[in-house]
Amino acid sequence: LRTAMEKLEATSQLQSRLSSLSFSSFPGITAKHGCTDGSVLMCTLASLIIYTFNISILSLLQMPPLNPPTTWTSAAVKELKAKLRTEKDSVVTVYRGDIMTVHVPTVPEATKVCWEFATDGYDIGFGIYFDWSPVTSRSITVHISESSDDEDEEEELEGPVSNGDVEKGSKTQTNSNLAEILPVYRQDSHLSVLAGSHDFPGEGTYLLKFDNSYSLWRNKTLYYRVYYSA
Known part of the structure; x- marks a missing residue:
């Protein structure tokens, strides 16, 4: 019961922190028409996802494909x-x-x-x-x-190296x-x-x-x- 109460309290604290987010917290994101106080969190998160996606696409566009050696x-x-x-x-x-x-x-x-x-x-x-x-x-x-240290290492083979190794x-x-x-x-x-x-x-x-x-x-x-x- 105590564990359940602790989890409930932690969830409430997280919800409270998320609710305090505003569009001004994220550069380049502005409020969308129709986002009321009750839906501002979902609108903010959706806008953040779109913003992050656009930044990722721009990064890829700035790096042209490389020719093989x-x-x-x-x-x-x-x-x-x-x-x-x-x-x-x-x-x-x-x-x-x-x-x-x-x-x-x-x-x-x-x-x-x-x-x-x-x-x-x-x-x-x-x-x-x-x-x-x-x-x-x-x-x-x-x-x-x-x-x-935690990689799964294996001793090298002394024989020929297989293609795709x-x-x-x-x-x-x-x-x-x-x-x-x-x-x-x-x-x-x-x-x-x-x-x-x-x-x-x-x-x-x-x-x-x-x-x-x-x-x-x-x-x-x-x-x-x-x-x-x-």
């Missing part, structure tokens, strides 16, 4: 690794459970971004996203993140300005060089993700380079 492979794995060993910061270790994201802003002097990478011994997940947010820095930066460790993107160019898939980068390019869709920042979050035991040695092309 141009990708290719090369058998010159040894040659690429030998070359990148001589270049600074081109050989890195992506530790087990980690995701390395390379942020590559667009620049006025170029029209596309290009990439090449390979790994020692085992595959790695790879995907590309584009952030439409205004560019505040022209520097290429690297960010490391760990997979969530989406990287389970990939995190859901929450940035509304973020668009997917290439979803994260496990790539046989230990067998061949993975390379590609993408034409700038506008101003923004590319996010190249090297994903080792699915691996419980193995760190991955990654050889990569990212560069611009006119």
Whole structure:
């Protein structure tokens, strides 16, 4: 009985708070003809839903569709690794459970971004996203993140990667300005060089993700380079 009374009291308090809402609480929403004091709450909520829907549509219209990247492979794995060993910061270790994201802003002097990478011994997940947010820095930066502790991780397979084997460790993107160019898939980068390019869709920042979050035991040695092309 006490629990029921508490629930009833909480419901009454919620109704009281909702009843205090007015159209002035929501920018861009005005009272509609025929909304009396008794129906003002329902009118306000309906207008809020429509307002939110319109904002969502406008956001989508401001983000044009992205073309798929141009990708290719090369058998010159040894040659690429030998070359990148001589270049600074081109050989890195992506530790087990980690995701390395390379942020590559667009620049006025170029029209596309290009990439090449390979790994020692085992595959790695790879995907590309584009952030439409205004560019505040022209520097290429690297960010490391760990997979969530409560994710359902599995040990990586040592055999060939099946087509459509989406990287389970990939995190859901929450940035509304973020668009997917290439979803994260496990790539046989230990067998061949993975390379590609993408034409700038506008101003923004590319996010190249090297994903080792699915691996419980193995760190991955990654050889990569990212560069611009006119």
